[in-house]
Amino acid sequence: MTTAQLDRERPMPRPGHAGPGGIVSVLTTTDHKVIGLLYICTAIGFFVLSGLLALLIRAELAAPGLQVVDRSTYNQLFTMHGTGMVFFFAAPVAIGLGNYFIPLQIGAPDVAFPRLNAFTYWLFAAGAFVAFSGFLTESGAAAFGWTGYAPLSEATYSPGAGANLWIVGLIMTGTSGILGAVNFFATVFSMRAPGMTMFRLPIFTWNMLVTSLLIMLTFPVLTAALAMLFIDRALGGGFFDPAQGGSAILWQHLFWFFGHPEVYILILPFFGIVTEIIPVFSRKPLFGYRAIVFATVLIGVLSFSVWAHHMFTTGVVSSLFFTVTSMAIAIPTGVKFFTWIATMWRGRIWLATPMLFTIGFLLMFLIGGITGPFLAAPPIDYATHDTYFVVAHMHYVMFGGSVFAAFAGFYFWIPKMTGRMLSEGWGKVHFWLMLIGMNATFFPMHQLGLDGMPRRIADYAPSTGWQPINLIVSVGSLFIAASVGVFIVNVVLSVLLRRGRVAGDDPWGGYSLEWATTSPPPHHNFTSLPPIRSERPVFDARQAAAEGSEALASSRAESEGLGG
Amino acid sequence: MAEELRFFLRTAVYSVVIATVYWFASYAETGAYEWAGTVLLAFVVFSAGAFIFVTGIHVPAAWRSTIRGGVTGTLNRTFGMAEDPDIMARHPLEGGPDLLPTASPWPVLGGAAALLIGMGLVYGPWLLLPGIAVAIGAVIGWIGQETRRT
Numbered sequence: 147m148t149t150a151q152l153d154r155e156r157p158m159p160r161p162g163h164a165g166p167g168g169i170v171s172v173l174t175t176t177d178h179k180v181i182g183l184l185y186i187c188t189a190i191g192f193f194v195l196s197g198l199l200a201l202l203i204r205a206e207l208a209a210p211g212l213q214v215v216d217r218s219t220y221n222q223l224f225t226m227h228g229t230g231m232v233f234f235f236a237a238p239v240a241i242g243l244g245n246y247f248i249p250l251q252i253g254a255p256d257v258a259f260p261r262l263n264a265f266t267y268w269l270f271a272a273g274a275f276v277a278f279s280g281f282l283t284e285s286g287a288a289a290f291g292w293t294g295y296a297p298l299s300e301a302t303y304s305p306g307a308g309a310n311l312w313i314v315g316l317i318m319t320g321t322s323g324i325l326g327a328v329n330f331f332a333t334v335f336s337m338r339a340p341g342m343t344m345f346r347l348p349i350f351t352w353n354m355l356v357t358s359l360l361i362m363l364t365f366p367v368l369t370a371a372l373a374m375l376f377i378d379r380a381l382g383g384g385f386f387d388p389a390q391g392g393s394a395i396l397w398q399h400l401f402w403f404f405g406h407p408e409v410y411i412l413i414l415p416f417f418g419i420v421t422e423i424i425p426v427f428s429r430k431p432l433f434g435y436r437a438i439v440f441a442t443v444l445i446g447v448l449s450f451s452v453w454a455h456h457m458f459t460t461g462v463v464s465s466l467f468f469t470v471t472s473m474a475i476a477i478p479t480g481v482k483f484f485t486w487i488a489t490m491w492r493g494r495i496w497l498a499t500p501m502l503f504t505i506g507f508l509l510m511f512l513i514g515g516i517t518g519p520f521l522a523a524p525p526i527d528y529a530t531h532d533t534y535f536v537v538a539h540m541h542y543v544m545f546g547g548s549v550f551a552a553f554a555g556f557y558f559w560i561p562k563m564t565g566r567m568l569s570e571g572w573g574k575v576h577f578w579l580m581l582i583g584m585n586a587t588f589f590p591m592h593q594l595g596l597d598g599m600p601r602r603i604a605d606y607a608p609s610t611g612w613q614p615i616n617l618i619v620s621v622g623s624l625f626i627a628a629s630v631g632v633f634i635v636n637v638v639l640s641v642l643l644r645r646g647r648v649a650g651d652d653p654w655g656g657y658s659l660e661w662a663t664t665s666p667p668p669h670h671n672f673t674s675l676p677p678i679r680s681e682r683p684v685f686d687a688r689q690a691a692a693e694g695s696e697a698l699a700s701s702r703a704e705s706e707g708l709g710g
Numbered sequence: 711m712a713e714e715l716r717f718f719l720r721t722a723v724y725s726v727v728i729a730t731v732y733w734f735a736s737y738a739e740t741g742a743y744e745w746a747g748t749v750l751l752a753f754v755v756f757s758a759g760a761f762i763f764v765t766g767i768h769v770p771a772a773w774r775s776t777i778r779g780g781v782t783g784t785l786n787r788t789f790g791m792a793e794d795p796d797i798m799a800r801h802p803l804e805g806g807p808d809l810l811p812t813a814s815p816w817p818v819l820g821g822a823a824a825l826l827i828g829m830g831l832v833y834g835p836w837l838l839l840p841g842i843a844v845a846i847g848a849v850i851g852w853i854g855q856e857t858r859r860t
Contacts, residue, residue, distance in 0.1 A: 171813065173815070173818045174813035174814055174815050174817075174818065175813060176811040176812070176813060176814050176817070256811060260811035261811065261814045261816060261817050261852065261855075262817075263817075264814065264817035264818070265816075265817035265820045265821060267817075267821075268817055268818050268820065268821025268822070268824075269820070269821050269824050271821065272821050272822070272824050272825035272828065273824075273828070275825065276825065276828045276829060279829075307832050307833070310831075310832045311829075311832055314828040314829075314831050314832055315828065317828075318824055318825075318828050335714050335765070344712075344713035344714070345713070355717070359717070359718075359721065362757070362761075363721070363753075363754050363757050363758070366757075367750060367753070376831075380831075395746075396746055399746035399747055399750070400746070400750070403747070403750045443717070443720060446721075447720055447721050447724045447725075448724075450721075450724075450725060450728070450751065450754055451724075451725075451728045451732070451751070453747070454747065462740060462744075463736070463740070463744070463747075464732070464735045464736045464738075464739040464740060464744070465739065466735065466739055467731070467732060467735040467736070467739070471728075
């Protein structure tokens with residue numbers, strides 16, 4: 147496709163000094179694209195690492211008895227699996243994709259604060275290293291669950307440096323998130339290209355904006371809670387110790403006031419990704435742009451008022467208030483679902499790998515989303531709290547939601563980032579293995595939970611009858627592991643060994659501005675920008691070029707007819 | 711009103727309302743006012759309000775043309791999705807940036823400083839003090855680079 151003439155009202159910036167190459171270039175980069183790739187690669191590394199921890203968990207639970215690890219090590223496994231997935235994979239991969247594509251989608255040459263951007267990455271990497279370094283200590287890593295409930299997380303019951311390293315690591319990662327969110331806000335508010343109004347922003351950028359709002363308003367709460375816990379552990383404080391006038395319930399309020407918006411931080415960017423993919427692969431415009439924007443904003447705003455549905459069984463929170471607000475937040479999510487379906491309705495669906503993962507996301511997140519209101523009802527929650535029913539729900543929304551959509555985004559955007567297409571054949575193998583593995587792993591957990599199997603236990607008695615389902619779950623996890631291996635093979639062959647087809651500027655027929663530049667984009671992102679008159683500027687430019695070609699061909703045919 | 715302001719205003723207004731409802735609902739059901747949640751919601755109101763203030767003083771034109779079209783029009787411009795045509799015509803960043811940022815060692819040194827400080831908080835001053843020293847150097851270098859650029 148051709149791009150229109152450079153908009154002369156806004157001169158393109160001059161490229162700065164390129165600097166030395168190699169490892170020094172990576173260490174000193176301020177280019178949002180390189181920083182985005184660093185985030186994504188690091189996040190995938192932690193996804194693999196945390197996944198290996200999950201495989202050890204499943205190996206232990208496949209049969210009664212302690213065959214693989216002892217109870218203390220098992221506690222470390224599920225704690226660091228959850229911590230790694232939530233804090234060091236899901237959020238950072240979204241931030242990495244945001245880093246790479248927000249400036250491109252708004253027509254900017256970089257983010258508002260490039261050096262701050264680089265600092266946020268190094269702070270995140272340092273924090274992740276600090277948290278996981280607990281495994282290298284004598285007492286091992288943190289072992290009280292990723293939720294860190296007091297008093298178990300206090301020094302009395304969790305002595306040793308591992309827990310302190312977990313706290314400090316999360317404070318560092320949280321600070322990184324806050325600074326990155328500020329950067330995203332400044333970028334979107336002040337660096338949009340001419341004609342790019344707020345209601346012409348791509349939906350992925352909108353979703354990252356709402357995610358940044360949640361990060362800015364809730365990560366300080368987590369940071370404060372972690373600081374209070376550190377004071378309790380290291381300086382003799384008593385914030386969460388009833389014997390000193392504190393309250394263990396206070397930790398739960400603080401943690402979940404962060405923790406529930408956190409799960410929306412983990413899903414909203416991926417909602418944005420699928421909203422980018424569905425119109426392109428349905429060959430239709432997005433149905434209800436403003437409705438989906440408003441639904442996204444409403445999800446973000448409502449998420450501040452649902453936190454204590456995680457605390458129903460404490461008996462000290464208002465069940466009615468939190469049931470109503472938790473049910474209410476399903477409404478804007480439903481609006482988004484119907485928008486996606488309406489976009490696909492009567493479209494010419496192209497079942498390329500990004501669209502396969504997107505459809506997988508829709509189905510899997512729907513299942514997880516249905517069990518959510520179940521858990522929002524106190525009578526059901528009292529029976530299923532801290533059982534595998536919750537684990538099943540959480541993994542359907544997190545894995546079926548975030549992970550499927552993340553892979554959809556990778557297959558959609560890796561051609562832009564690298565200039566090479568990933569193999570469609572390997573991509574389809576990856577999708578089907580992951581879909582089968584995910585359902586085999588997490589669907590049976592619903593039944594385990596209803597049968598009463600508690601979460602976070604290293605062993606169970608043979609008389610419980612839980613072993614057959616646990617064995618199915620463990621075998622299913624091997625399918626997931628195999629699917630991730632297929633993805634890594636695909637990336638190595640297609641991108642690193644350069645065997646993938648050359649992507650070109652716009653291999654999918656995309657709509658937003660990132661498809662108006664080369665693959666990969668140059669240092670300054672754009673040599674020219676198409677006119678921005680809608681939320682689909684590249685589509686509009688492509689249509690205009692096609693209509694111009696048709697008009698030219700038509701006038702030539704007419705003149706030849708007259709001259710002949 | 712510009713969307714940049716409405717974005718935070720919706721959060722602030724919702725949080726004021728929900729904090730008030732929560733304050734009374736928590737007493738009605740549990741017999742005691744729930745301070746932690748109410749204070750946290752008040753924090754959200756305060757933070758969103760601060761963002762409105764900071765954004766508002768930098769975008770004075772964002773407040774214009776809010777009150778128009780009666781009650782419905784005003785509500786739509788204040789909380790809804792209406793976009794002001796005057797704002798649509800303006801460029802957010804007049805003229806664009808002059809120069810793309812160069813490579814900089816100070817962010818990675820800042821990250822290294824954070825690593826030393828973090829480990830130092832756990833293991834003691836023999837890591838903490840060098841971390842603080844590296845952090846001070848990184849801050850000085852960062853500000854110095856910015857000063858030389860401008």
